[in-house]
Amino acid sequence: MTDLTPSQQHYIKAIYMLSSSREGTRICDVAERLAVTKSSVCVAMKTLQRMNLVERDFRHQILLTPEGKEQAVLIVDRLAIIKCFLVEALHITVDAAELDACAMEHAVSRETLCAMCRHVNYTARKCVCSLWT
Template sequence: MYESGENYLETILVLKERLGNVRSIDVVRELNFSKPSVSRAVGLLKEDGYITVDEDGFLELTEKGRDKAESVYERHRILTSFLMKVANVSEETAEEDACRMEHIISQETYMGIKEFLKK
């Protein structure tokens, strides 16, 4: 899966926790993307079995989608914490950098950081 797809799934997960129900327009507002871009992404995620869209337009993560979204979101949280605690950067910078890093970091490095933070 591409970085953009992971970002959409993570955003849907976070919005679902915050709002209860999520529509495409909520994703548009959260990510500040155009409606056509989000519509296309939603179509692709639906086609690939990561989300469903009900008759009222609400987005739901499938089990596959939830697993992927939770994995990405966990990496985001761990990396943000690591950058704030170890690199001593601001929360804003840590969030921005973690958002980029979460998609490219190796599993080995991620697990090392996760174990480091447990100590």
């Protein structure tokens, strides 16, 4: 996984979630989702474009590149694995697990994440662990 800052990961995840029902998303939609200014989104998009994770189309829609989509899936899976572990192994409530998983997702090592995944047999559900290697 490309070394992304937590902020960059949040942008990638937001674009992925907002784009899931259509081809791309708009800067104002990302800004609203993340509760940041449109100018902050513009700055972040320029950085992510240089990293070849996003691109803009002729309508100025933000689109994830194939590499950006791969990163987004890894980010979403990472969060889901942690949440699943907290709920199933530690019997944390879903609401608490959601909050805690968001706080933990940027700090958990690959080794710990894979152990969590194995512990709850998350790979039987849907996981892209092959992309982590």
